[in-house]
Amino acid sequence: xNLSLLTLELGVIGLALALLLxxxxxxxxxxGRLGLAAAIGxxxxxxxxxxxxxxxxxxGCGGMFARDGLALFFKRLFLAVGVLVVLMGVExxxxxxxxxxxxxxxxxxxxxxxxxxxxxxxxxxxxVAMELMSVSFYVLxxxxxxxxPSLEAGVKYLILSALAAAFLVFGIALIFGVGNTTNFxxxxxxxxxxxxxxxxxLGLLMVLLGLAFKIAAFPLQMWAPDVYQGAPTPVTAxxxxxSKAAGFVLLLRVLFVAxxxxxxxxxxxxxxxxxxxxLYGNLCAIxxxxxxxxxxxSSIANAGYLLLGVAAVNASGAAAVLYYLAGYLFTLAAAFLVxxxxxxxxxxxxxxxxxxxxxPLLAGALALAMVxxxxxxxLAGFLGKFLLFRALIERGAAESPESFRSYWLAGVxxxxxxxxxxxxxxxxRVMYWAKDPPDLxxxxxxxxxxxxxxxxxxxxIYLGVMPGAVLAGATExxxxxxx
Amino acid sequence: MEPVFFYIFAGLTLLxxxxxxxxxxxxxxxxxxMFLFLTILSMSGxxxxxxxxxxxxxxxxxxxxxxxxxxxxxxxxLDLKEEERRRMKLAAVVLGAVATxxxxxxxxxxxRHSRVGLGLESNVAEGSTIxxxxxxxxxxxxPFELVSLLLLVAMIGAVLLSKKxxx
Numbered sequence: 001x002n003l004s005l006l007t008l009e010l011g012v013i014g015l016a017l018a019l020l021l022x023x024x025x026x027x028x029x030x031x032g033r034l035g036l037a038a039a040i041g042x043x044x045x046x047x048x049x050x051x052x053x054x055x056x057x058x059x060g061c062g063g064m065f066a067r068d069g070l071a072l073f074f075k076r077l078f079l080a081v082g083v084l085v086v087l088m089g090v091e092x093x094x095x096x097x098x099x100x101x102x103x104x105x106x107x108x109x110x111x112x113x114x115x116x117x118x119x120x121x122x123x124x125x126x127x128v129a130m131e132l133m134s135v136s137f138y139v140l141x142x143x144x145x146x147x148x149p150s151l152e153a154g155v156k157y158l159i160l161s162a163l164a165a166a167f168l169v170f171g172i173a174l175i176f177g178v179g180n181t182t183n184f185x186x187x188x189x190x191x192x193x194x195x196x197x198x199x200x201x202l203g204l205l206m207v208l209l210g211l212a213f214k215i216a217a218f219p220l221q222m223w224a225p226d227v228y229q230g231a232p233t234p235v236t237a238x239x240x241x242x243s244k245a246a247g248f249v250l251l252l253r254v255l256f257v258a259x260x261x262x263x264x265x266x267x268x269x270x271x272x273x274x275x276x277x278x279l280y281g282n283l284c285a286i287x288x289x290x291x292x293x294x295x296x297x298s299s300i301a302n303a304g305y306l307l308l309g310v311a312a313v314n315a316s317g318a319a320a321v322l323y324y325l326a327g328y329l330f331t332l333a334a335a336f337l338v339x340x341x342x343x344x345x346x347x348x349x350x351x352x353x354x355x356x357x358x359x360p361l362l363a364g365a366l367a368l369a370m371v372x373x374x375x376x377x378x379l380a381g382f383l384g385k386f387l388l389f390r391a392l393i394e395r396g397a398a399e400s401p402e403s404f405r406s407y408w409l410a411g412v413x414x415x416x417x418x419x420x421x422x423x424x425x426x427x428x429r430v431m432y433w434a435k436d437p438p439d440l441x442x443x444x445x446x447x448x449x450x451x452x453x454x455x456x457x458x459x460x461i462y463l464g465v466m467p468g469a470v471l472a473g474a475t476e477x478x479x480x481x482x483x
Numbered sequence: 484m485e486p487v488f489f490y491i492f493a494g495l496t497l498l499x500x501x502x503x504x505x506x507x508x509x510x511x512x513x514x515x516x517m518f519l520f521l522t523i524l525s526m527s528g529x530x531x532x533x534x535x536x537x538x539x540x541x542x543x544x545x546x547x548x549x550x551x552x553x554x555x556x557x558x559x560x561l562d563l564k565e566e567e568r569r570r571m572k573l574a575a576v577v578l579g580a581v582a583t584x585x586x587x588x589x590x591x592x593x594x595r596h597s598r599v600g601l602g603l604e605s606n607v608a609e610g611s612t613i614x615x616x617x618x619x620x621x622x623x624x625x626p627f628e629l630v631s632l633l634l635l636v637a638m639i640g641a642v643l644l645s646k647k648x649x650x
Contacts, residue, residue, distance in 0.1 A: 006625075020639075061624065062622045064623075064625050105639065106640065109632060109635070109636050125626050128626040128630060132629060132632060135633055135636050135637055135640070136640075142644060143643075197596075197597045198592070198593040198595075198597050199594065202589055202590065202593040
């Protein structure tokens with residue numbers, strides 16, 4: 001086993017274990033510092049990841065672990081999410097009934113699971129990485145065990161995640177039974193022969209079902225609103241950004257590394273899933289009053305948009321998925337940071353009334369996040385959607401002229417975006433134009449929230465105005481995939 | 484002789500597995516647990532037929548031994564009367580049957596168009612402990628080590644969620 005391949009992962013795991021031990025000798029009053037230390041540690045590992053770029057793709061650890069541009073792109077994404085979520089956790093500290101030290105440890109291990117998922121080149125590593133994430137999330141979601149909604153969310157996540165994992169394992173067993181290997185590269189080498197076997201198709205379909213749970217796409221999207229609402233806010237943020245991105249990197253790897261032969265055939269299926277997911281997420285979000293629940297449905301809709309890029313089955317589609325996820329990271333992190341500070345016990349949208357006067361910074365940040373999610377130029381959300389649609393239209397142009405499937409799907413997605421304008425702007429309206437807000441006491445925003453919030457806002461605007469660097473990185477990263 | 488044993492063990496596995504989730508005679512969870520025990524035993528029989536003697540032994544020791552004891556222990560701690568009194572909802576039964584039917588149809592349909600088992604010779608050497616150990620510590624070392632991390636998270640989580648006094 002070549003350990004130098006695993007530098008970033010070992011760094012995160014080492015950080016987690018060190019925190020677990022240091023926590024034993026830290027007086028309770030100083031545990032907040034541990035969170036800051038974790039954030040700084042993650043920042044250092046993120047800086048280290050820039051040192052690793054370049055060089056040809058390497059596959060190591062028995063052909064299981066791939067270090068290529070795609071893996072590195074997603075690892076940076078996960079580390080950035082990690083920093084933001086750990087800082088969010090420091091802000092959330094008093095509301096966690098249990099040990100805050102262990103909270104950070106489990107959060108970091110979940111992060112390590114995501115980073116392993118980004119490099120998975122074998123179904124066995126894929127499964128273990130996914131379980132590492134899932135088991136960490138079972139604990140994290142039900143962390144506020146004295147709060148009934150948190151426990152309910154934990155049980156729901158546990159049962160539905162176990163169901164999805166059962167599908168995944170069944171699928172992997174079928175693939176192994178037909179192909180006699182679980183390695184992506186080996187499966188791809190035998191791709192044409194294996195594709196004649198319908199059991200192989202069924203196996204991959206079940207694997208896709210298992211992944212659909214992670215990205216909260218139809219038909220396994222039901223859990224998202226309940227779990228997002230019940231989980232502690234930093235955990236919701238990690239679920240919404242990290243877990244979804246991990247699901248997408250695995251989806252890209254399975255479809256375009258392990259089975260590019262089948263991926264072309266499944267464009268239709270992915271398009272259908274994408275259309276239903278977009279409509280379901282957007283239509284169900286309209287009546288929601290709880291902001292975290294609203295973001296849960298919005299996350300389903302966003303999974304649908306991201307699936308557009310996968311269903312396009314071309315390089316520009318995959319690059320658009322990567323770019324969109326980068327924009328989505330900072331947008332959602334900003335939204336959840338604001339929720340963390342403002343919504344202490346009341347998560348109803350009404351609690352935001354008068355926020356523009358209580359704290360212009362928080363109101364502006366949340367407004368900008370909502371505008372970006374709605375896809376209004378010049379923010380990151382707009383360009384992401386534009387790139388996804390463009391990839392889909394490219395696909396439509398490449399198909400036979402009688403087939404209007406891609407254009408239909410693009411139409412559905414545009415309808416979805418228009419619907420979403422309604423509920424995103426409802427949030428902004430409450431903040432700026434609510435009639436007689438009940439509470440107008442100013443909110444003091446601590447520096448540990450101000451700085452990450454400012455980073456998110458700058459990133460959101462930078463990605464929207466000057467997408468060149470990130471888009472070039474994404475285009476370079478998807479060269480690891482075959483179409 | 485092997486095919487006969489295969490059908491006996493496979494039939495027992497399916498029958499007992501079915502009785503775990505839907506027993507027409509009783510809804511007592513302990514009975515379900517006992518049928519799960521029988522399912523695991525007949526599955527270990529299938530492992531023996533595949534020459535995977537170590538896996539068969541582990542299956543009995545870990546699952547039928549340790550895990551089942553834990554299950555029965557948890558069932559004893561919970562309120563059984565509540566579970567027995569709960570009515571089955573017709574909609575749930577119908578939906579479950581439809582879902583099972585769809586998956587079964589997909590399986591059967593896929594099986595009919597596949598060539599499973601052709602060109603595979605039984606590999607006696609692969610079931611031995613030596614082969615298994617080599618696989619775990621050489622080819623699959625990374626996931627094997629990661630599972631230790633998984634167990635650590637599970638342990639921390641279990642302690643946190645069940646600890647009596649919160650710090």
